[in-house]
Amino acid sequence: MSAERSSTVTLRMLADQLGLHVSTVSRVLHAKPDESHRAASSATVERVRKLADELGYRPNPHATSLRTQRSNLVGVLVPRLSDIVLATIYEGIEEAAGERGLSTFVTNTSDVPEFQRDRTDMVLARRVDGMIFGDAYVDAAFLGEVAERGVPFVLVSRRAGDYPSVTCDDYLGGRMVAEHLLSLGHRDVAVVAGEPYASTGIDRSTGFIDAYADAGIEIPAHRFTHSRFDARGGHEATERLLAEDEPPSAIFAVNDFAAIGAVGAARDHGLSVGADIAIAGFNDTPLAAELPVPLTTVHSPMHEMGRRGLELLARLLHGEQVSSERLRPELMVRASTAGS
Amino acid sequence: MSAERSSTVTLRMLADQLGLHVSTVSRVLHAKPDESHRAASSATVERVRKLADELGYRPNPHATSLRTQRSNLVGVLVPRLSDIVLATIYEGIEEAAGERGLSTFVTNTSDVPEFQRDRTDMVLARRVDGMIFGDAYVDAAFLGEVAERGVPFVLVSRRAGDYPSVTCDDYLGGRMVAEHLLSLGHRDVAVVAGEPYASTGIDRSTGFIDAYADAGIEIPAHRFTHSRFDARGGHEATERLLAEDEPPSAIFAVNDFAAIGAVGAARDHGLSVGADIAIAGFNDTPLAAELPVPLTTVHSPMHEMGRRGLELLARLLHGEQVSSERLRPELMVRASTAGS
DNA sequence: GACAATCACCCAAACGTTTGGGCCAAACGT
DNA sequence: ACGTTTGGCCCAAACGTTTGGGTGATTGTC
Numbered sequence: 001m002s003a004e005r006s007s008t009v010t011l012r013m014l015a016d017q018l019g020l021h022v023s024t025v026s027r028v029l030h031a032k033p034d035e036s037h038r039a040a041s042s043a044t045v046e047r048v049r050k051l052a053d054e055l056g057y058r059p060n061p062h063a064t065s066l067r068t069q070r071s072n073l074v075g076v077l078v079p080r081l082s083d084i085v086l087a088t089i090y091e092g093i094e095e096a097a098g099e100r101g102l103s104t105f106v107t108n109t110s111d112v113p114e115f116q117r118d119r120t121d122m123v124l125a126r127r128v129d130g131m132i133f134g135d136a137y138v139d140a141a142f143l144g145e146v147a148e149r150g151v152p153f154v155l156v157s158r159r160a161g162d163y164p165s166v167t168c169d170d171y172l173g174g175r176m177v178a179e180h181l182l183s184l185g186h187r188d189v190a191v192v193a194g195e196p197y198a199s200t201g202i203d204r205s206t207g208f209i210d211a212y213a214d215a216g217i218e219i220p221a222h223r224f225t226h227s228r229f230d231a232r233g234g235h236e237a238t239e240r241l242l243a244e245d246e247p248p249s250a251i252f253a254v255n256d257f258a259a260i261g262a263v264g265a266a267r268d269h270g271l272s273v274g275a276d277i278a279i280a281g282f283n284d285t286p287l288a289a290e291l292p293v294p295l296t297t298v299h300s301p302m303h304e305m306g307r308r309g310l311e312l313l314a315r316l317l318h319g320e321q322v323s324s325e326r327l328r329p330e331l332m333v334r335a336s337t338a339g340s
Numbered sequence: 341m342s343a344e345r346s347s348t349v350t351l352r353m354l355a356d357q358l359g360l361h362v363s364t365v366s367r368v369l370h371a372k373p374d375e376s377h378r379a380a381s382s383a384t385v386e387r388v389r390k391l392a393d394e395l396g397y398r399p400n401p402h403a404t405s406l407r408t409q410r411s412n413l414v415g416v417l418v419p420r421l422s423d424i425v426l427a428t429i430y431e432g433i434e435e436a437a438g439e440r441g442l443s444t445f446v447t448n449t450s451d452v453p454e455f456q457r458d459r460t461d462m463v464l465a466r467r468v469d470g471m472i473f474g475d476a477y478v479d480a481a482f483l484g485e486v487a488e489r490g491v492p493f494v495l496v497s498r499r500a501g502d503y504p505s506v507t508c509d510d511y512l513g514g515r516m517v518a519e520h521l522l523s524l525g526h527r528d529v530a531v532v533a534g535e536p537y538a539s540t541g542i543d544r545s546t547g548f549i550d551a552y553a554d555a556g557i558e559i560p561a562h563r564f565t566h567s568r569f570d571a572r573g574g575h576e577a578t579e580r581l582l583a584e585d586e587p588p589s590a591i592f593a594v595n596d597f598a599a600i601g602a603v604g605a606a607r608d609h610g611l612s613v614g615a616d617i618a619i620a621g622f623n624d625t626p627l628a629a630e631l632p633v634p635l636t637t638v639h640s641p642m643h644e645m646g647r648r649g650l651e652l653l654a655r656l657l658h659g660e661q662v663s664s665e666r667l668r669p670e671l672m673v674r675a676s677t678a679g680s
Numbered sequence: 681g682a683c684a685a686t687c688a689c690c691c692a693a694a695c696g697t698t699t700g701g702g703c704c705a706a707a708c709g710t
Numbered sequence: 711a712c713g714t715t716t717g718g719c720c721c722a723a724a725c726g727t728t729t730g731g732g733t734g735a736t737t738g739t740c
Contacts (some may be wrong), residue, residue: 699722
């Protein structure tokens, strides 16, 4: 039954109306169980709570932050929010943040270092308590600077250096795809490896290559190419791979969008995906299953990754010692690798 | 040459170090061109600026907000950030916000009214200056409440009531698709219309239906069905349409994801998209062009929509009178409607 | 050389909280 | 009956800004 007072209600208004001191009201409303009974009589506590509720009192977060030197804000940097992978991770972050009374600022860096620096500064200027980076470079150079400034942070999606991170077990995911393709008899395969600075692409392709090596098959250099992470990037990279005399019988693209681009390129070359050539992706984006030729891919728990990322940061902010987490991937076999 | 002071630097620190009063420093750093010379001598101004720069002074936004009663924060509500359409709109919002020194809180409501209310409360509790809704229900019931609370806001993507909004000209877009299909000779067509509460789906399908009516063709009720906006929703809706004895020769799905679902359903029915059945979408999502059968769709300027939305809100916050904007769509003809 | 006008600043009160200390009265212990 | 504890509350000082209103020295005007 919270009435709508047009002008915002403050502690002082409550205090005046109750004939109490503002500090008393403050203590009552904080209600740390160990303090609440020391603050006022239970009758008073009741009165205060009731009025606060009726008037719809909301503490002014700026005043609180100013006083406590804690903003309950966290900054989140991602390469692009229009990438569904990062968007989904962010949804997890935001959900977990809401549950803890934290709010998030999220912003794009387009994976360009200059923007990362810029946006970090902006976010820090807003006095966030900590940060979550979804756009870490594997060399961790910039993160070193951030760490030196004493800013608490964690990484999601990509790992870097020894900083705490929550990632998918990308190496294992890469191996899973390799073992799947091996079991289908593919011996001449290629990799669309993503950007060279992202641990995701690196680990996924390394896992893939290692698994093939374990099976006694060395993947030659000309079967390996970097790419942007989007559909067009995958398309272009696959063009390069298919320009060879003998096309490979299977392609592993390190994310679904690159894989969709790869499918497009295969089509352009008159190859039927699933029959003439096998293509696998990574992430199990919702679209993967809906594509005209459903895509074999590795499911990575993106939402969960976001949640865990925020929880890791929360623990860090509480002064706890934290360590990185690697979430389990799961292979989703579909038609794009179905052909004999 | 901004040195890193580990402890945050305040106005007082600057003032003390310069032998000035904190208010003088404040005025200098505000530097409204009409006030800066009234604040201090140009020599002093120089000294102040230099030290502020050296020490890397950043005003504490909480203190500023507390004092000025303005937070330079705006709240953004979207159905789902993992929907690339909304994510892209938000990127536009965030970009424009950054340019104006505003920051944004964005949060998902999953299009459920209870969450809209909840999240609005949370965002308002953070004392945002205004809000942008990307999840408006066409009935505008909830928005009425928000307006009554005196919160300045604008709408993006969807319109509702007479509240200021920035949308694509969805009605026109719908007509464009209809005219395209008519020109290809399609006379028996169906519509996957999206959610009944979203103006986007309503306007797009109304435009489409009106254009057919203008051509003397009445689209019967069993050729029209609502759907969720995602691939699975489009798939299910198309299943319903294709369960009829005579399938239509073309389907207009009011967004690209629903269209992708429609493509999947068509495939399941043994129909070749572009040859046996034409399918068109809406939004021109980056994927549309990369699909195995590239998708005919209507390009809507999503990024720009976000930018304009923020600018509209900014003007509103400046007390200006604002009015809604409708951005021009553009038809992208591709293979999915190429067949004879 | 008297007067006002400017210049270059300083003062102090807010904005809404939080929090370490008080202080007074009633209850308690012996 | 007299000190001590406790319950129940109040005081006041911060946190870092902004901003309307000074004030004393210099400059300009005649």
